[in-house]
Amino acid sequence: MPGTALRQTFSRPENDRQVMTSWERFLDGGEPGSDALRRLIDDSWRRCHGAVDPARDQAPPPMRDDALHGVLESSAELVEASATVMASAREFLSETGTVMVLTDAAGVVLTVEGDSSLRDPAENIHLMPGASWSEAVCGTNAIGTALEIGQPIQIHSAEHFCSGIKRWSCSASVIRDPMNQSVLGAIDISGLSDSYSRHSLALAVAAAGRIENRLARREMNLRYRLLDHYLERLGKAGRDGLIVFDRHGRAVKANDRAADLMTRLAKLRQDPAQAIRDLTLPWRAGRLEPEKMPDWIDQNWIEPVLVGDERLGSILVLPDHSAPLRRAALREAPVALHGNTDAFSRLIGQAPRYQAAVQRARQLARSPAPVLLLGETGVGKDAFAHAFHEMGRDPKGPLMAVNCGGFSRELLTSELFGYAEGAFTGARRGGMIGKLEAADGGTLFLDEIGEMPLDLQPHLLRVLETGEVYRIGETRPRKVRFRLIAATNRDLKAEVQEGRFRMDLFYRIAVTVLQLPALRERIADLGLLAEHLLAQIALRYGVEAPKIGDGVLDVLERHDWPGNIRELRNVLEGALLICEGDVLQVAHLPPDLCDAVPPPADDLRPADAGISPLELAEREAIMQAVRAHQGNLTTVARDLGIAKSTLYTKLDRFGLKESVAILRAAQG
Template sequence: MNTEEARRIWERFMTEGILDDRMQPVVARSWKKCREFGVDPYSSGGTQVGDDIFQDVLRKNKVLMHVAGPVMQSVYKIIKESHFLLALADRNGYVLRTIGDDAIIQRSENILLRRGSVWSNTGVGSNAPGIALEYNMPIQMNGAEHYCLSQHTWTCSAAPIHGVNGSVIGCLDLSGSVEAAHPHTLALVVACAFSIESMLASYHQTLIMRSAANGLHEAILLLDETFHLRWSNYTAKKELAISLPHMAQVDFRQVMPNVDWAAVLIEKEDNAPTYVDDMRFVLNGRVRRFSATISCTADATGRTITIILRKQEHFIRSVNRVSGNQAIYTFDSIFAADPVMRQVVGQARQYARYDGSVLIEGESGTGKELFAQAIHTGSHRAGGPFVAVNCASLPRDLIESELFGYEKGAFTGALKEGNPGKFELANYGTLFLDEIGEMPMEFQAKLLRAVETLRIRRIGGKEEKKLDVRVIAATNRNLKRQVRLGSFRGDLYYRLNVLKLDIPPLRERPADIQYCARLFLERFNERYPAQRKTLSPDSLSRLTCYDWPGNVRELQNCIERAFYMSGGPVISKQVFRDMLEDAATRTHEAAPSYVRTGTNASSSEGEQCLLALEKTGGSVNAAAASIGVSRATFYRLCRTYGIEPKKIRRSLKL
């Protein structure tokens, strides 16, 4: 219908209250509601609210204005020559923003269509923004379709804007002279409203992702295709002390020098990220280590490189978990009935309260690692790693790399990303150096510095790393004697020997022999309940009389064998007599002629050589003759046990 027809329909409704069927149904319904609410059809226009109220409205609609602003500017560039006014309103009809040329702005003042005014159906009569908001639909209203006379010279096209949950949060309106009315105007407004909704959804999604990213313990960095920072999460800003815009000038290829950036940029079919387990992060002269996950995505705007950095501690924890670098024994795992052994356990409990280095001496099989683990689990480091290193099993040329680690390309055969050493793996925990007496002299000085300063430098590395590690060392040798003979550094000995723990052999604590035997047997009874067995009284006496050169380890082995060999429910003395006599015979036959009967050849050969050298003033010929072996055999024994006759001769002359 044309303008004149609309005018006559409006006048008839105002005078007679009769609605024409040609009216848009939603407009007709709105007119009836306006009459019921007593809206004055001859009022001038919108109602202006106070500044306090409007500022609160602006605050609540900050996101809507932020997202809609660029869209409105783009639309205005299209319609600025057409003398139309573009307006954004919130869900309650508050006009948040208007854009237009000076002429249309001046004209809109006549009906108070401006920022801070309220345009609702019941406030200013039926209008396009009011109907779009109230009935959740796009609509175009021309001339006399408006309820109030002051708006009859206008055409208005409005579309609702929906939030991420689908509810109406505002509307966009495009208003101008009724003579310029065109159906395409409504299509433009609908398209713009949809664009704002899409951007709101994207903004909301980004907000959620950023909120989630800021809540992570990992540092997240977004780089552009020139390797400069675009965004970082809260953890990155806090932990790495980086922020925009200063960091936007930094090329991250220099910050992360050991990343293969060419591999990162290669397009992969499965978009698989690049993983770097041990990466150097160099910034402001400070070097830190992380494990990193790096991925690259591309779109029409270019590449975006996403970097997720995890503290080296997380990588170390994973390595320790996979490698089993955890203590499983506690002081409750130590079986002790003998007063001498109970005193040693009490001493170890006392040591667990402190962080000083511990030196544990005792024969093989006495449970040195058991005590080391118990000290660790009884300390405040119980939640940290327990890294055990057998110094005797480390190849001489790999000792330094095993303990201190190495950087990328430090030597032939090294892992391409470098590798942390045992000291780093033990950070915030305990490093257990077993058989420390076997450590080569040429490496002991480096070990001393690491133990003393708790700082290490990887092979091929330029910076030192400060660690928080407790060192526990163990040996079946007499280190003090080795120091005197020159086969072990005195300064390293005294650095390790802050807290000393001497574990007596099993033969010196007879009460533990029967006690441990019963406990070991009960383990096998629990494993094989159908073949349950007991120890006869005479068998326990036989066990007590044996010397146990292999200590607790040998006793455990003996009980297990007796359990399997005994046919009846009682393990008799005869089973142990045959078994222990056979063991004693083998030991006697294997021992050289110079070893005293009843001693353990494997642990006393070195002592025999040392005693012989001391008695003969360091003379190899005389020492070899005194124990009945050739000069060549004596030298071989010295090499086996790390004895240096020249140093012994010098020490004896002092």
Template sequence: MPPLQYGALIPRIRDELVVASAWERFLQDQPVEVKGVRSVVLASWQRCRSEAVDPAKHSAPGAGAEHVRQLQRQSRDLCDAARPALEGLGEILRECGTLIMLCDPGGTILQLSGETRARGVGERINLATGGCWNEDVIGTNAIGTAIATAAAVQIHANEHFCVDVKSWTCAAAPILDPFGGTLLGVVDVSGVKETFHGHTLGLVVAAARQIEGELARRGVAMHERLLTRSIDHFIRYASDYVVLIDSRGRVVRTNGNAQAARESYDVRLPLEVGGQVPGLDLALPEIDRSCQRPQWLRPEWLHPVKDHDGMLGTMLVIPLEARQHRSAISLPTAMASMAANDAFGEIIGASEVLVATKARARRIAPLDLPVLLLGETGAGKELFARALHRAGNRPDGPFVAVNCGAFTRELLASELFGYTDGAFTGARRGGLPGKFEQADGGTLFLDEVGEMPLDMQPHLLRVLQDGVVVRLGDTRERRVAVRVIAATNRDLQKEIAAGRFREDLYHRLCVVSLLLPPLRDRPGDIETIIAHLNGKLARKYDCAPKQLEPAVLQALLRYRWPGNIRELHNVFEVMFALSEGHVIDSSLLPPGIAQTPKDSVSISTSTSTPGPRGRLEEMERQAILEAIANSHGNMSMAARTLGISRSTLYVKLAAIQCEPGSSGAGM
């Protein structure tokens, strides 16, 4: 938004009669005395004349209710970002008898709030939700003139072009896209002319900039998610011209030869970041997007980018030359066989604490009892839950996961228990079964159960006690057979003491518990996990595994990983994807990891600290675990290192896992 020159933008009440006389002369095509009439107003009157606006028009045209809802959906991001600013304006102007409005780029009022009497007066000229206040339909006014000039403006009384609007005063400021600079909407404050105050213009400008700041913050966060989800496209299609486009249809990043794309397909794309690509604004209906797309844009070039929260944007991949498809790298045969036969094979590591935890989990799995998984964020609770399901008595049944901390109370109730037709506004026709019904005959994983609202906990307790579900809005009882596995990173005993969690529900969920060790407690597994991720990402990105510079490996081993396995996975994948060639070097380390002091506690790459060496059994046990760790889980390689057959190794490993010391006491 350009700097404001308030002397030119704020009306002067003493000029009102001069402006009225000038308007009458203007309508009669007589010379207008410029003195006393601001240039922004005179220029607007001239635009009104060129558009043949009728100065006797009584009110602004209005859109139908369905069309208004469609416009509100298209401007949903703007409406959400504007809410705090508009609420702040409302607090300031509560006693002023004014209306506060948010409009779309076409001048249609999307949201309106303000004093009841002022609303009633405004409705006479359709200064109401759905009213269109563009200059070409209702003449000079703050909303329409702000759109026409892309600048903040205040229009007072006789400065309006249409007669019936001259009893009003209004101030408006445009809201510009922080990335592309395009007009997204207008914020406006209007009232009868007696409510005029020069400070109102400053208030709407401040509100518009607050909205732009919030849009920028949200946009940066969205673009980070978009880039994270699309990194593999830039690598996979490195020989093509690739354009990453956000959900608003704006260019976020490009890669490749734009000139070659233009010569091969007559591509006409904006080269600058923030430029708009026609037909790719996901807020528009598909039919509108299809009509807007240029002829050169082929549908097969469009790849949607999404995550668990929905659509993030579009990747446009324009092929420039035939790519050489490299053969996929397969898992080692022994590893694949082991993973196929072991439900816990995907849980990587051979440290004593992890081996003990997996051994306890294997004994728990066949028991048809509720399990409570305890551990820090990112420690692998869902991975263990899925393994418990596969190793249980219902491996062919469904596994359904729900995050209890990701929903409001009302949404969580409908997610868990389902609802009937018409149970609430927006309910799907015919109703919908909840997660308990979807998991019937299998396992329901309640992640972050400690986040569940207190008033919802009795409903969950009843289902656990009776095995009966009643959908929202219904009276019919539905019996379900579900094994419940819950997980939390909270201390539920403290939550009970604080009155935030029911003790009876805790005892229902925690029939048996499993404590998952944080990654810092099993440092010997870090190198094994990195090797596993290296192979997994090589298959994902269709390339060879990367080599790690020694300094990179040491930095990863020194770091304490507060986010556990999830943090390690995310950090390594970003480094893998961004590395050029076959080596991951120190420049790719995140600053927090690269700056870990080198004199911090050294991490051993062996599986565990050696125990007493006096007993032959202990020495054999240690040798087996170290061989498995050093071979990165390749049982054939470990067996060769030990000089025994693979079948003998499996027998000895099973014996180790069943030892009393591996029972996971205290978990």
């Protein structure tokens, strides 16, 4: 660092008296000019003059807990990446008279760690989570000024703009996004004036660097996983163009066809061609579609890339000559393919267990009692929920669906209960109605209710018992009446025993329970389901449904279908898109379904080619758990501490799906 810049960055306590004289002269309307006053401090004072009260002796009061939760949620990755650094600060700053402070890009304090003896002085000036230390609020200070100028800075004693914090010494460095260099927050070392050390700034810079490295490693790991998915998808692209977007909406990869197809699509619109690098698909958490999506992009062309509950990014599939066909997909398929008023008759299947479930559902439909739908992911719980609504007492009322596993705790709380205007930072003007309130007079469908955070469950229970809901930030209850349909792929009784689900809520939602069979338990229905789903898919795409060719059902019946009907639908949709004739053949199915030669039953491991030693160890751990639990993937996922959807992804990645199927068959 050049000498001049170095002098600008570090404080010189020996100049403190001269700096104080300059500050007093500046407040009296004179020029603060002094060789002892650094230019960065002079510039900051001028920004603060007339905007900040120089007599301020503390930051504004910290925000309320619910608002702080929202801020922490929006900075969750920064907090997670900083966790190790902040934890170590408890030890290496102990008895130093200093604390380490992490803030977001607006200067709001997220966490504080360090010497416990400084707790009272820090709280006296509101140097605590939820308080804002931006320069515009608190005047010249290391946190706010570092964020303002985008570089490390040390501010000591008299250099602060506000008189009430002039007995402090602080050193801060900004934390930047390793991908686009935008400022994410700041890390600060603060203490009373006698704790001054030039090394404090070096420590802040080093800590910021460690945090940025952790963010970079996480981002690259997510990028590699995204590109792995792209390589798998590339084999199914055909003549389509593919553009991969990371989770921030930045284009990171494209196949050879993408640029040409973008040009052709632009000509159809008579618009200038857009370069791939200029195309963005920003996707905010909790949203079902990207923000500011160009109007020429059909939402059906976007494939979100999810691993468990984590969004890695998305793939934009640009159709070739079939663009008009794809655009027809915006039309929703009619709810029924035939004019039957019995909604349950639209549920396809003749297997005895499935028909027993449908018949029991018909009996329960007219009752207002809550229903708990049990079954694996993709068995069609949402279809049953819609049928319950249509055949219930209030079919003309609203049907509100919420996936309890698709949101963070804070977002799920807002989604369910809504909030009043000004309830927290970022709350929209006029507030927001929650799904509990919106379902009044109709049906509320809570999918994946087993994923609901434990501390949120008593609030839902209270609504179910009293029929009253409070929006966040309000004290006035609102009356609601709805039919509750809940669904889960978890064993809620086991969850209750493990303390992960409240017993009182379980008995409140499980007044009646309906178990839906997995697809592998009703293989005889595969033909009916395949024909029905093909007809639906073809109708959405505006084409004739192909016939199912010889051998296709044999291939489908050999598959284990861990994703059940949802997986079958995806397989058939992919096959339809590459089927150019009027018969769907085995060749149109994904290659992993068409491998008709199973491995020997005593060899449950795939070839090791292309798998790292770490992945080999992970694969072996998965297979050991599969053997221990005799192929029960629900208990395997619980034993490994991962989501079931993540387990399926790993089984597919490591080539273990066929091995698991063989093991299950051997168990008989």
